[in-house]
Amino acid sequence: MKEYELVCGLETHVELSTKTKIFCGCTTAFGGEPNTHCCPVCIGLPGTLPCLNRSVVDYAIRAGLATNCEIAEISKMDRKNYSYPDLPKAYQISQYYMPLCQNGYIPLSNGRKVRILRIHIEEDAGKLIHERGNTYIDYNRGGVPLIEIITEPDIRSIDEAREYVEKLQLIMRHIGVSDCKMQEGSLRCDVNISVRPKGSEKLGTRTEIKNMNSFTFMERAMEYEMERQIDVIEGGGSVVQETLRYNPDEDITESMRSKEDAHDYRYFREPDLVTIHVTPEEVEALRATLPESPIDRQARYVNELGLPEKDASLLVKYKKVADYFEAVIEGGFNAKPAANVILGQVFRRLTTEEAKEAFDILPTPAQLRELLEWLEAGKIRMNLVKSAFEKMLDTGRPAGDFISEDDMGGLDEAALRKLCEDSIAANPKAADDVRAGKEKAVKALVGGVMRAAKGRADAQAAEKLLLELLK
Amino acid sequence: MISTLHQKLVEKELSCVELTNLYLEAAQRDNAALNAYVTLTPDTALAAARATDERLARGESLGLLDGIPMTLKDNISTKGIETTCSSRMLQGYRPIYDAAVWEALQAQGSVLLGKTNMDEFAMGSSSETSVFGGSKNPHSLGHVAGGSSGGAASAVAGHLAAFGLGSDTGGSIRQPASFCGIVGLKPTYGAVSRYGLIAYASSLDQIGPLTFTVEDAAAVFDAISGRDERDSTCSGAKEATLPGLKRDIRGLRIGVAKEYFEGIKGDVRTAMEKAMETYRALGAQIEEFSLPSLRYALPVYYILACAEASSNLGRYDGIRYGYKTSSSYESIHEMVCKTRSEGFGKEVKRRILLGTYVLSSGYYDAYYKKAQNLRGKIVEEMRAAFASYDILLAPTVPMTSFPLNFTGQDPVETYLTDICTVPVNIAGLPGISLPCGFDSQNLPIGLQLIGAPFAEAKLLNAAYAYEQAADMYRPAPFGVQFEGGARA
Numbered sequence: 030m031k032e033y034e035l036v037c038g039l040e041t042h043v044e045l046s047t048k049t050k051i052f053c054g055c056t057t058a059f060g061g062e063p064n065t066h067c068c069p070v071c072i073g074l075p076g077t078l079p080c081l082n083r084s085v086v087d088y089a090i091r092a093g094l095a096t097n098c099e100i101a102e103i104s105k106m107d108r109k110n111y112s113y114p115d116l117p118k119a120y121q122i123s124q125y126y127m128p129l130c131q132n133g134y135i136p137l138s139n140g141r142k143v144r145i146l147r148i149h150i151e152e153d154a155g156k157l158i159h160e161r162g163n164t165y166i167d168y169n170r171g172g173v174p175l176i177e178i179i180t181e182p183d184i185r186s187i188d189e190a191r192e193y194v195e196k197l198q199l200i201m202r203h204i205g206v207s208d209c210k211m212q213e214g215s216l217r218c219d220v221n222i223s224v225r226p227k228g229s230e231k232l233g234t235r236t237e238i239k240n241m242n243s244f245t246f247m248e249r250a251m252e253y254e255m256e257r258q259i260d261v262i263e264g265g266g267s268v269v270q271e272t273l274r275y276n277p278d279e280d281i282t283e284s285m286r287s288k289e290d291a292h293d294y295r296y297f298r299e300p301d302l303v304t305i306h307v308t309p310e311e312v313e314a315l316r317a318t319l320p321e322s323p324i325d326r327q328a329r330y331v332n333e334l335g336l337p338e339k340d341a342s343l344l345v346k347y348k349k350v351a352d353y354f355e356a357v358i359e360g361g362f363n364a365k366p367a368a369n370v371i372l373g374q375v376f377r378r379l380t381t382e383e384a385k386e387a388f389d390i391l392p393t394p395a396q397l398r399e400l401l402e403w404l405e406a407g408k409i410r411m412n413l414v415k416s417a418f419e420k421m422l423d424t425g426r427p428a429g430d431f432i433s434e435d436d437m438g439g440l441d442e443a444a445l446r447k448l449c450e451d452s453i454a455a456n457p458k459a460a461d462d463v464r465a466g467k468e469k470a471v472k473a474l475v476g477g478v479m480r481a482a483k484g485r486a487d488a489q490a491a492e493k494l495l496l497e498l499l500k
Numbered sequence: 501m502i503s504t505l506h507q508k509l510v511e512k513e514l515s516c517v518e519l520t521n522l523y524l525e526a527a528q529r530d531n532a533a534l535n536a537y538v539t540l541t542p543d544t545a546l547a548a549a550r551a552t553d554e555r556l557a558r559g560e561s562l563g564l565l566d567g568i569p570m571t572l573k574d575n576i577s578t579k580g581i582e583t584t585c586s587s588r589m590l591q592g593y594r595p596i597y598d599a600a601v602w603e604a605l606q607a608q609g610s611v612l613l614g615k616t617n618m619d620e621f622a623m624g625s626s627s628e629t630s631v632f633g634g635s636k637n638p639h640s641l642g643h644v645a646g647g648s649s650g651g652a653a654s655a656v657a658g659h660l661a662a663f664g665l666g667s668d669t670g671g672s673i674r675q676p677a678s679f680c681g682i683v684g685l686k687p688t689y690g691a692v693s694r695y696g697l698i699a700y701a702s703s704l705d706q707i708g709p710l711t712f713t714v715e716d717a718a719a720v721f722d723a724i725s726g727r728d729e730r731d732s733t734c735s736g737a738k739e740a741t742l743p744g745l746k747r748d749i750r751g752l753r754i755g756v757a758k759e760y761f762e763g764i765k766g767d768v769r770t771a772m773e774k775a776m777e778t779y780r781a782l783g784a785q786i787e788e789f790s791l792p793s794l795r796y797a798l799p800v801y802y803i804l805a806c807a808e809a810s811s812n813l814g815r816y817d818g819i820r821y822g823y824k825t826s827s828s829y830e831s832i833h834e835m836v837c838k839t840r841s842e843g844f845g846k847e848v849k850r851r852i853l854l855g856t857y858v859l860s861s862g863y864y865d866a867y868y869k870k871a872q873n874l875r876g877k878i879v880e881e882m883r884a885a886f887a888s889y890d891i892l893l894a895p896t897v898p899m900t901s902f903p904l905n906f907t908g909q910d911p912v913e914t915y916l917t918d919i920c921t922v923p924v925n926i927a928g929l930p931g932i933s934l935p936c937g938f939d940s941q942n943l944p945i946g947l948q949l950i951g952a953p954f955a956e957a958k959l960l961n962a963a964y965a966y967e968q969a970a971d972m973y974r975p976a977p978f979g980v981q982f983e984g985g986a987r988a
């Protein structure tokens with residue numbers, strides 16, 4: 030069997046987190062009683078007209094800049110005509126002929142780039158609810174602003190697809206344009222997929238899998254579809270261009286419609302809206318509001334702060350966490366203990382993604398910094414830092430409330446030697462075991478030292494000294 | 501007319517409730533003959549009239565439109581009042597909000613007598629595509645009132661209202677005004693908010709007044725024009741038109757594009773020539789010139805209007821409001837198909853099909869895109885004319901009113917009658933039709949004047965001068981007749 034290569038491009042819909050909808054003043058809040066976030070405009074009553082919410086344009090420009098796109102000085106809205114009950118005007122207002130952003134890219138960790146063909150703004154549709162044999166429509170989501178981000182067919186593996194979506198999610202969250210929650214539908218992917226013999230330049234016939242709303246489903250659907258296409262080709266057949274949906278229950282892709290049945294959307298300029306003008310000054314003003322990209326930030330944590338790759342990526346994954354971390358270490362403070370406390374003590378408590386995302390903890394960065402300054406100065410040890418910070422997390426009170434003057438000072442060499450000798454005397458059995466070559470037995474002696482020192486001793490130093498004394 | 505009624509109210513010759521009742525009674529009596537109204541709104545009217553009377557009783561000064569009985573075309577949304585577009589599709593539909601123009605007139609204290617008949621979804625030239633049947637011409641019951649704002653023209657010309665609002669996409673205000681011997685103003689695209697106007701072709705639609713006099717048209721235009729945040733294409737009028745209405749027009753430069761006069765014969769041609777003489781006598785200069793791209797106007801109009809209509813009318817599916825099929829169905833798709841097949845009339849279906857065709861992939865470039873490009877050319881040429889001329893003069897329609905049931909016979913023949921009105925919509929210009937004589941059958945002839953974008957003040961000034969000099973008004977024998985006539 031020949032070796033095959035995956036060729037994939039993604040169309041990702043990201044719901045923008047503007048306060049109001051794209052063409053009216055209704056709230057964009059998720060959920061709500063059905064049809065309570067609606068007005069004559071977003072349910073498309075006869076005679077109503079859309080009015081573009083300019084902050085949608087600003088959000089989309091920021092998304093474009095964060096993914097290295099060019100921003101069009103002139104762009105226009107178009108109508109995409111199709112009839113479906115969740116679309117109350119029978120057309121979606123979108124951008125087809127002149128999109129807002131073009132020609133961007135997102136870099137992957139393997140050095141390749143996924144090029145972004147375009148990003149355009151559009152309105153979301155409502156939702157059909159099937160219940161007790163009836164179909165109901167909820168238009169709350171209708172008119173919520175979306176951006177659609179369309180890549181070139183640059184993705185060559187399922188891992189790359191996953192990394193692209195993760196990076197996109199990370200970037201959008203970081204710049205605050207979307208919460209990108211796949212399970213709530215604020216990030217959804219359509220996957221265009223084809224295969225070709227490795228080394229071939231020619232693109233195979235593609236299929237499109239609609240509406241992937243979880244990473245797991247996306248990966249499984251891609252895996253299934255890739256194998257299905259290879260089987261078709263190996264069996265002497267040819268892949269048919271069609272639109273598919275993934276059925277997670279049976280873990281297969283199913284046909285939704287063939288190329289012949291493809292919609293003719295009859296795009297044309299939306300006559301109810303005027304041309305969107307964006308000046309270079311406006312673009313620069315928006316660029317100035319962008320935070321450091323999470324990709325650059327992560328690289329900086331590794332290269333300049335010396336953090337392990339894994340820690341750096343965990344910190345950067347949640348913008349509030351990374352911002353907190355940077356506030357603690359501001360001015361070149363030692364980064365590693367700060368990262369340890371955040372990823373250890375704090376993350377142990379914040380168990381869900383939402384909790385990490387919100388990062389709602391009591392101690393201020395300044396309070397953690399105070400604690401870490403004492404560590405840096407050698408006044409206290411890491412184990413005391415950790416136990417004190419647990420109490421700070423519980424109460425929100427400053428470090429000084431939990432660490433006394435006595436605790437600070439630490440232990441000098443002589444005092445430590447005295448405690449070690451006391452521990453050996455108190456536990457002759459363990460001391461004999463160590464002398465006989467059972468080095469593990471030293472742990473019991475270290476424990477004795479630590480208990481007697483009430484946390485002020487450094488366990489490693491104690492162990493080293495004990496071993497010396499028992500040689 | 502409006503200022504006469506205003507005087508009567510202010511001088512307490514009669515109360516607003518009395519005035520309103522006169523009109524309501526006349527409408528109830530004469531609508532059987534004219535079919536101008538599709539809905540009468542006596543409760544709304546009398547409530548507004550009482551409010552006017554209370555303002556008078558408190559000694560407040562009345563605005564010009566306060567207490568004036570008027571109508572709205574049935575494609576202008578009125579909260580709680582059936583708004584049907586004269587289509588089975590919207591029978592029973594009661595909007596939950598008011599159109600911007602109706603808000604503006606309510607704020608003025610105007611009295612809504614009812615909603616007027618029209619061609620279904622404003623598609624037609626005779627009002628006969630209405631599900632309620634056509635409106636009759638008050639000057640000859642054997643002739644149509646025109647369309648699509650036929651009911652509005654019939655009601656005003658038949659003295660069943662002091663003024664009415666219509667909408668004009670390809671001539672739908674000016675043509676019925678011409679047929680019924682009254683004044684009809686289509687404002688510059690973007691001068692009046694379209695919010696609440698049920699769309700036919702969004703890039704061409706504009707709301708405007710149908711009135712007895714130019715002065716009335718100016719008063720109503722000043723009340724309804726203005727910027728509206730809810731309509732992105734609406735920047736409002738540049739200036740009020742009433743203050744400069746009666747200025748001398750000596751030195752006015754009038755351009756006459758010869759293309760407008762191709763095929764214009766008989767009484768209409770004679771009336772145009774007389775109108776030009778009148779203008780010369782008033783001190784205007786008249787010059788002939790050419791607008792070669794006008795020959796594309798009709799196909800450009802029908803392609804663009806139908807394309808937009810096919811999209812605008814997609815929302816009528818029986819799910820949320822309006823007509824829904826009463827026969828059984830197996831799927832949503834089948835329900836929508838049956839609803840639309842039964843709910844829309846023949847002309848509407850024809851235009852939806854045409855519009856769908858010209859936008860479909862493979863035909864878009866040949867039709868829609870080409871028409872868009874030609875639109876650009878027409879816009880350019882027409883706007884450029886205003887470097888040399890203040891006003892353009894043309895017939896409103898090449899003929900006088902059609903006999904009943906004429907338009908149903910040959911749709912293309914009927915489309916051709918829009919030849920003189922559509923260029924104004926394509927170019928987004930203001931245009932007005934005013935009476936300029938009668939043909940041998942005593943049917944009114946309309947004179948069309950066209951202005952530069954947002955030059956309504958100059959346009960109405962030119963129209964007023966002609967109206968006063970020519971005095972072409974003849975009352976029709978219906979409705980509320982005051983001493984001195986409606987033109988007083």
